[in-house]
Amino acid sequence: MAEDRRAWRLVLESVEGDLLSGRLSPGDRLPPERTLAADLGVGRSSVREALRVLEVLGLVRTAVGSGPNSGAVIVSRPSGGMSALLRLQVAAHGFAVEDIVKTRLTLETAVVADLADTVQEGASPTIDLAPARDLLAAMEAPGLTDAEFLALDQRFHLALAEASGNQVIVATMAGLRDSIEHYVRVGARQLPSWADTSARLMREHRDILAAVERGDAPAARTTVREHISGYYAETNLSPRSPELTPDRTETSADLS
Amino acid sequence: MAEDRRAWRLVLESVEGDLLSGRLSPGDRLPPERTLAADLGVGRSSVREALRVLEVLGLVRTAVGSGPNSGAVIVSRPSGGMSALLRLQVAAHGFAVEDIVKTRLTLETAVVADLADTVQEGASPTIDLAPARDLLAAMEAPGLTDAEFLALDQRFHLALAEASGNQVIVATMAGLRDSIEHYVRVGARQLPSWADTSARLMREHRDILAAVERGDAPAARTTVREHISGYYAETNLSPRSPELTPDRTETSADLS
DNA sequence: GGTATGCTGTGGTCTGACCACAGGGTCTGA
DNA sequence: TCAGACCCTGTGGTCAGACCACAGCATACC
Known part of the structure; x- marks a missing residue:
């Protein structure tokens, strides 16, 4: 089994497993990045790469600071x-x-x-x-x-x-x-x-x-x-429009 | 509007812009991570976070080593x-x-x-x-x-x-x-x-x-x-089997 | 009592270092 | 001459450490 053993995948699978088993549910906070890294035996950067994926996929919301609203929280924002x-x-x-x-x-x-x-x-x-x-x-x-x-x-x-x-x-x-x-x-x-x-x-x-x-x-x-x-x-939508006038101020996942 | 000034989003937007403008097409290789980081004025870790997202989303394939098959290549694997x-x-x-x-x-x-x-x-x-x-x-x-x-x-x-x-x-x-x-x-x-x-x-x-x-x-x-x-x-899948009713916290936030 | 200050823990980022790997060039021996 | 072994280089993958900005909280001060 030459499985993909990249560290960030390990983190992703860990979180997914916790979700499937019910150890994590929407509204719960993930452990701090440093703790997660230590628990899984990987570097913090690998944890961050996995969290980034989860964030873009709409599964977590991250916030800096301290208090109950900080950290990575499981959400469910599929759109x-x-x-x-x-x-x-x-x-x-x-x-x-x-x-x-x-x-x-x-x-x-x-x-x-x-x-x-x-x-x-x-x-x-x-x-x-x-x-x-x-x-x-x-x-x-x-x-x-x-x-x-x-x-x-x-x-x-x-x-x-x-x-x-x-x-x-x-x-x-x-x-x-x-x-x-x-x-x-x-x-x-x-x-x-x-x-x-x-x-x-x-x-x-x-x-x-x-x-x-x-x-x-x-x-x-x-x-x-x-x-x-x-x-x-x-509107004659064509796959390619001329000049991109980027009203692209908002890109991927929306924050509110 | 406080723009999202996280560095990895900058990278993501850069790649997206290059795709939209045609500077990047499927089959092309992205610049090396270190080069990309220097060009965009961000750290390599931020570049990697963006690339990780693109990889999970099926837009790039990464490979180690040297030669024409190495590096991050634009692919299109939506599934x-x-x-x-x-x-x-x-x-x-x-x-x-x-x-x-x-x-x-x-x-x-x-x-x-x-x-x-x-x-x-x-x-x-x-x-x-x-x-x-x-x-x-x-x-x-x-x-x-x-x-x-x-x-x-x-x-x-x-x-x-x-x-x-x-x-x-x-x-x-x-x-x-x-x-x-x-x-x-x-x-x-x-x-x-x-x-x-x-x-x-x-x-x-x-x-x-x-x-x-x-x-x-x-x-x-x-x-x-x-x-x-x-x-x-x-197989008893259609009738919702368990009584799972997750409180939809923060589901589909309002956008206006 | 109310406000101001600083402490603490969190994510966000950068830097530097090292590793594993694959390709290509070079050297060596037959 | 040619085939094989060897090393060099550039790439992603990872880690460790450091610093910053920020938000909440506790404490001290007025």
């Missing part, structure tokens, strides 16, 4: 890691923007169809469409910039995913959208009329929500498909 | 990072196994329906079902252990995704499956009769492929749904 992974893979040409969009379309179509079916079957105490409705209302506000509108737009779509209750889909959709954020913004700036486009998007949003609320799965599928593929067709 | 992310999130109770299975079901249903539609619209040379057929044939071999069978099973499902041509879906499905590999194996051992189950799985595999080949999307959807949810129901 940050998903965004980082997808975004970097797009940058490295591992993923085509077209495939990202298609995947998002696939997931969201399934989400709204599932929601509509749930509504159709009656008894919907489990699904909560109120956040989606509120976001729709917020988007009606006049004077929104394209960036503000697009941010609310994303939250609307995520609210639908949240309503489905599937956290994997929520995180994946968030990551898919984040990974092409740059392209979406560039596309928005190239539209002939943002007012016309945003009005159409709003109309489609209302149609989607209405289809879900009346339990019409086929209509929900159709409207979502047209909504997403329509926007990306209109 | 590894996806597996690590999903697996660790499952371990940290960020993702429920049930949601993983449901997502896999959603994606694969869409994949086979899409393949069937493509076939229906006329034999396109772009879709290639030969690998799936070959894997099906390989699974007919007698005397396969459950582990061997399950490995071929996964490759069969991935072959279908590959045929769709969407690399994002391929990587996601691979990650979804890998992340619950442990549970699948444990479930297999608890089956009353592996022979019976594997025979049924094979029958369903043939049904799925047949439905795709004759362009019958509805049948493809149905058979895939029964295939996947059936297996997980049989």
Whole structure:
């Protein structure tokens, strides 16, 4: 067995094992880096490399200082890691923007169809469409910039995913959208009329929500498909945009 | 906005920028760690932390020694990072196994329906079902252990995704499956009769492929749904087994 | 009692050192 | 001349130690 015996992997496996066995749970603090290093018989730098991976993957949050809020704490923030992974893979040409969009379309179509079916079957105490409705209302506000509108737009779509209750889909959709954020913004700036486009998007949003609320799965599928593929067709998203004007102030995992 | 001034993020952003601008492409070698550190004005340890992240995310491959194969090389291996992310999130109770299975079901249903539609619209040379057929044939071999069978099973499902041509879906499905590999194996051992189950799985595999080949999307959807949810129901994975309800502290933080 | 000060423990970073390894060049002997 | 053994060099992998910034806490001071 010529296993990978790099020290940082040992640390990673140790933490993963503690998570699986229940010795570590969300909210718990990891031992200090120096202690962890001593316990595992590795150097502090190796511990730090493993913690860095866990941080980007959205499993730990680190904070300097002392007190209960300091140190490395186990959290569960999957969307940050998903965004980082997808975004970097797009940058490295591992993923085509077209495939990202298609995947998002696939997931969201399934989400709204599932929601509509749930509504159709009656008894919907489990699904909560109120956040989606509120976001729709917020988007009606006049004077929104394209960036503000697009941010609310994303939250609307995520609210639908949240309503489905599937956290994997929520995180994946968030990551898919984040990974092409740059392209979406560039596309928005190239539209002939943002007012016309945003009005159409709003109309489609209302149609989607209405289809879900009346339990019409086929209509929900159709409207979502047209909504997403329509926007990306209109903005003519190409895998390569000219000048990168890096509004990239925020990169990988988000901090709050 | 207090920017994140940690050094390793600077390195990460530098590499990402080089990828986006085309200064780095898959196959290229990164500068040596010491050079990179000097160029960016950071310590070598910070460079290594960033490289570690890129390695886990499947963007670089590192090798010791000298010569053209050594150093950090840009690669594009999305499935590894996806597996690590999903697996660790499952371990940290960020993702429920049930949601993983449901997502896999959603994606694969869409994949086979899409393949069937493509076939229906006329034999396109772009879709290639030969690998799936070959894997099906390989699974007919007698005397396969459950582990061997399950490995071929996964490759069969991935072959279908590959045929769709969407690399994002391929990587996601691979990650979804890998992340619950442990549970699948444990479930297999608890089956009353592996022979019976594997025979049924094979029958369903043939049904799925047949439905795709004759362009019958509805049948493809149905058979895939029964295939996947059936297996997980049989192994008691689909109904969430333990009463794990981790308090979602800091899950999906607000972004505005 | 309330504020100011310093102590302590934490992550963040840098430096320097050493090791293992792989490739390529060089030397040596047949 | 050629094949093999040898060493040199550059690379990642790791460790140890040092210092900093920061946040909380205890203590001292007013």
